[in-house]
Amino acid sequence: xxxxxxxxxxxxxxxxxxxxxxxxxxxxxxxxxxxxxxxxxxxxxxxxxxxxxxxxxxxxxxxxxxxxxxxxxxxxxxxxxxxxxxxxxxxxxxxxxxxxxxxxxxxxxxxxxxxxxxxxxxxxxxxxxxxxxxxxxxxxxxxxxxxxxxxxxxxxxxxxxxxxxxxxxxxxxxxxxxxxxxxxxxxxxxxxxxxxxxxxxxxxxxxxxxxxxxxxxxxxxxxxxxxxxxxxxxxxxxxxxxxxxxxxxxxxxxxxxxxxxxxxxxxxxxxxxxxxxxxxxxx
Numbered sequence: 001x002x003x004x005x006x007x008x009x010x011x012x013x014x015x016x017x018x019x020x021x022x023x024x025x026x027x028x029x030x031x032x033x034x035x036x037x038x039x040x041x042x043x044x045x046x047x048x049x050x051x052x053x054x055x056x057x058x059x060x061x062x063x064x065x066x067x068x069x070x071x072x073x074x075x076x077x078x079x080x081x082x083x084x085x086x087x088x089x090x091x092x093x094x095x096x097x098x099x100x101x102x103x104x105x106x107x108x109x110x111x112x113x114x115x116x117x118x119x120x121x122x123x124x125x126x127x128x129x130x131x132x133x134x135x136x137x138x139x140x141x142x143x144x145x146x147x148x149x150x151x152x153x154x155x156x157x158x159x160x161x162x163x164x165x166x167x168x169x170x171x172x173x174x175x176x177x178x179x180x181x182x183x184x185x186x187x188x189x190x191x192x193x194x195x196x197x198x199x200x201x202x203x204x205x206x207x208x209x210x211x212x213x214x215x216x217x218x219x220x221x222x223x224x225x226x227x228x229x230x231x232x233x234x235x236x237x238x239x240x241x242x243x244x245x246x247x248x249x250x251x252x253x254x255x256x257x258x259x260x261x262x263x264x265x266x267x268x269x270x271x272x273x274x275x276x277x278x279x280x281x282x283x
Contacts, residue, residue: 005218007258012115013086015124022046026082032099033089033118042128044088044121048077049132052095056102070106071141078135088114092209094248101247101264105151107144113251119213152237152263154271161279166229166236167200170249171269176202178282182241190241191273195280197239201228205245208252221252232259239265
């Protein structure tokens with residue numbers, strides 16, 4: 001175990017380390033924020049901005065870029081075969097964690113999260129700029145093997161209801177109970193019905209973070225999840241509304257705690273809550 005007791009402390013960098021390595025030619029910082037206008041308003045010097053609504057998703061259908069398209073996206077960001085990508089964003093890194101999960105899903109493994117993301121960087125009054133860098137496009141391609149074991153699809157989720165698989169719903173308690181279909185600042189119209197997957201426990205994703213946006217220690221995270229029965233001896237499937245908040249929980253469980261079998265159900269409630277005759281619980 002390393003820093004803070006994490007199983008894989010190498011998956012994080014802190015703000016002090018990043019500030020000291022901004023001019024490292026083998027490093028590429030990428031900004032992925034829920035607020036797609038945040039990058040233009042100010043970002044870490046040298047960072048490339050990705051729009052999660054357009055850059056990470058396939059042009060047709062509900063899926064992510066395939067390996068070839070992801071390689072092209074990284075190549076346009078100036079990523080080479082010796083480059084390490086550091087992702088960050090606002091709101092405790094929730095969309096940065098989602099981008100991290102997508103990259104790992106597709107087999108790109110030279111990637112880390114900035115612990116605390118934009119929030120901690122700003123709290124420390126570190127440098128921000130509105131100048132967008134221009135990097136030459138490289139010949140990069142993704143060569144690592146895909147990691148389908150990180151993803152749960154609809155059929156697997158339906159087959160897992162009522163079995164030994166641990167379901168963790170990381171949405172707000174109001175969404176879990178069926179009082180809302182989405183966070184208050186988002187349209188309340190994505191799924192057809194409210195509620196949660198039967199047997200799922202509710203551990204809101206942001207409970208894994210400290211006030212400055214950094215992840216809690218491994219001991220605190222283990223206590224948080226174990227209190228709801230989420231233990232490493234069982235397969236775990238995390239879900240939220242569209243798979244972004246649950247990516248943050250996947251990161252905490254898989255990368256930081258080292259749980260061996262954790263999947264992110266990125267279809268999440270937007271898909272599940274629109275399925276005909278799928279079992280649903282309220283309250």
